[in-house]
Amino acid sequence: MGKPWSWTVGRRFTILYAAGFLGSAIVLLALTYLMSGGRVSSVAPEQPSIGPSDLAAEQQIQDLESRLADVHAQQSHRLLVGSLIALLVMASVSLLLGRILAGHVLRPLRLITAATRRISAENLDQRLAVTGPVDEVKELADTVDGLLERLEASFVAQRRFVGNASHELRTPLATMRASLDVAAAKPEPAAQTVALVGRLRTELDRVDHLLDGFLVLARAQHGTLADRTPVSLGELAREALTGRSGDITAKKLTVDDDSVGRDAWTRGSRALLSRMVENMVDNAIVHNERSGWIRVATERDGTGTHFVVETGGRVLDQAQVDRLTQPFERLGADRTGPEGSCGLGLSIVAAIVAAHGGRLTLLARPEGGLRVEAAMPTAVGFRRGEVKR
Missing domain, CATH: 3.30.565.10 (Histidine kinase-like ATPase, C-terminal domain)
Structure with missing residues (x-):
C-alpha cells in the first residue's frame, strides 16, 4: 500500500472516517461490557447461634449464588464473543461507510479535475462555473476559472502578436529587398556595391527564414489545427x-x-x-x-x-x-x-x-x-x- 504519506486523498479520507467510526464502536462496546459486568454477591449476617435448619438454608443460598455466578460468567463470555463479532462487523462497515463518505466529499473535486482536463489551448473560453454555497470547493473552482481567464487573455495576445508580426516584419524586409534590387540595377554598379548587395540578400534571406520559422513554431505551439x-x-x-x-x-x-x-x-x-x-x-x-x-x-x-x-x-x-x-x-x-x-x-x-x-x-x-x-x-x-x- 506504500507509505501513509504517499496515499491518495481518497484513501486517507477513507482511513480517517473508518477510524472514527470504528473508534466510536469500540468505546460504545467497552462501556456496554463494563456496565453489564457486575457480579452478584451476598454476605449472610452473623448469627449468634445456627441450628440445623439454618445450616440447610445457608447451603441452599450458597448453591444458588454459585449457579448465579456460573450464569453470569456464561453471559459475560457470550457478551464478550458477541462484542468481538460486532467489532469485526463494525470494522467492515466502517471501511465501507468511510469509502462512501470519502467519495461523496471528493466528488466535487473529481468533477473539477475532469472539467479542467477537457479545457485545452483550443477551448480556453470554457469555465468550470461551479454553483452552490461559498465553501472551499467553490473558492477552488473560482480560482481555477480566474486562472483560465488569464491564460485565455495571454494566448489571445500572443496569437495577435504573431499575426501582426507576420505582416509588420515582412514589410520592411520587402522594402530592403526592393532597395537592393534598385541599387544592383543601376548601370555599371561598383564591384563593392555588387558584393554588398549579395551579402545583404543572403542575410535578408536568413532573417526571412528565421521569421518564417518563428511563425510556424508559434502556430504549432499555440495555434488551433482547424484544417x-x-x-x-x-x-x-x-x-x-x-x-x-x-x-x-x-x-x-x-x-x-x-x-x-x-x-x-x-x-x-x-x-x-x-x-x-x-x-x-x-x-x-x-x-x-x-x-x-x-x-x-x-x-x-x-x-x-x-x-x-x-x-x-x-x-x-x-x-x-x-x-x-x-x-x-x-x-x-x-x-x-x-x-x-x-x-x-x-x-x-x-x-x-x-x-x-x-x-x-x-x-x-x-x-x-x-x-x-x-x-x-x-x-x-x-x-x-x-x-x-
Missing part, C-alpha cells in the same frame, strides 16, 4: 526529397527511400505536417557529411504511423542530442551547414509532432549518425491504403 485532414506521410516524404534533389546531388548523398510506403496515413494540418517532413529531411541533408547517406522510411504498427529519417556520420553524444528540440540548439559549429542554420528546425518538428498528439524521438546511433523518428496517430478508418474522409 485536420488525412495526410500521407509517404507522399510528403517523396515531395520533400524531390524538392531537395539538387542539394542531395551537390553533396553527393546516397538516399535510401525504398521503405517509404503509401499506407503511412495520419490526420492533421497538411501545411504543418509538410513542414515537419521537410525540416527532418533538410536536417539530414544540411547536417550530413559529404558523400554520406540518408535513410527515409515510413512504418505503421499498432502504436501509430512512424516517419523515420536516419543519417550516418560521427558518433554523437545522446545528452547533446536530447537538447536539439530546444530552439537555437546545435551540436557545435561543425554541425552547421554551408548555408547556415537558425537552429529552429528540430524544435519546429517537435512542436508540430506535439500539436498532433505524436511523439518525437532523437537517437544517437551507436555506429554514428542520428535517427529522428516522429510517431504520429494513424488516421481513423484506414483500409487498404485509403482513409475515411
Whole structure:
C-alpha cells in the first residue's frame, strides 16, 4: 500500500472516517461490557447461634449464588464473543461507510479535475462555473476559472502578436529587398556595391527564414489545427526529397527511400505536417557529411504511423542530442551547414509532432549518425491504403 504519506486523498479520507467510526464502536462496546459486568454477591449476617435448619438454608443460598455466578460468567463470555463479532462487523462497515463518505466529499473535486482536463489551448473560453454555497470547493473552482481567464487573455495576445508580426516584419524586409534590387540595377554598379548587395540578400534571406520559422513554431505551439485532414506521410516524404534533389546531388548523398510506403496515413494540418517532413529531411541533408547517406522510411504498427529519417556520420553524444528540440540548439559549429542554420528546425518538428498528439524521438546511433523518428496517430478508418474522409 506504500507509505501513509504517499496515499491518495481518497484513501486517507477513507482511513480517517473508518477510524472514527470504528473508534466510536469500540468505546460504545467497552462501556456496554463494563456496565453489564457486575457480579452478584451476598454476605449472610452473623448469627449468634445456627441450628440445623439454618445450616440447610445457608447451603441452599450458597448453591444458588454459585449457579448465579456460573450464569453470569456464561453471559459475560457470550457478551464478550458477541462484542468481538460486532467489532469485526463494525470494522467492515466502517471501511465501507468511510469509502462512501470519502467519495461523496471528493466528488466535487473529481468533477473539477475532469472539467479542467477537457479545457485545452483550443477551448480556453470554457469555465468550470461551479454553483452552490461559498465553501472551499467553490473558492477552488473560482480560482481555477480566474486562472483560465488569464491564460485565455495571454494566448489571445500572443496569437495577435504573431499575426501582426507576420505582416509588420515582412514589410520592411520587402522594402530592403526592393532597395537592393534598385541599387544592383543601376548601370555599371561598383564591384563593392555588387558584393554588398549579395551579402545583404543572403542575410535578408536568413532573417526571412528565421521569421518564417518563428511563425510556424508559434502556430504549432499555440495555434488551433482547424484544417485536420488525412495526410500521407509517404507522399510528403517523396515531395520533400524531390524538392531537395539538387542539394542531395551537390553533396553527393546516397538516399535510401525504398521503405517509404503509401499506407503511412495520419490526420492533421497538411501545411504543418509538410513542414515537419521537410525540416527532418533538410536536417539530414544540411547536417550530413559529404558523400554520406540518408535513410527515409515510413512504418505503421499498432502504436501509430512512424516517419523515420536516419543519417550516418560521427558518433554523437545522446545528452547533446536530447537538447536539439530546444530552439537555437546545435551540436557545435561543425554541425552547421554551408548555408547556415537558425537552429529552429528540430524544435519546429517537435512542436508540430506535439500539436498532433505524436511523439518525437532523437537517437544517437551507436555506429554514428542520428535517427529522428516522429510517431504520429494513424488516421481513423484506414483500409487498404485509403482513409475515411
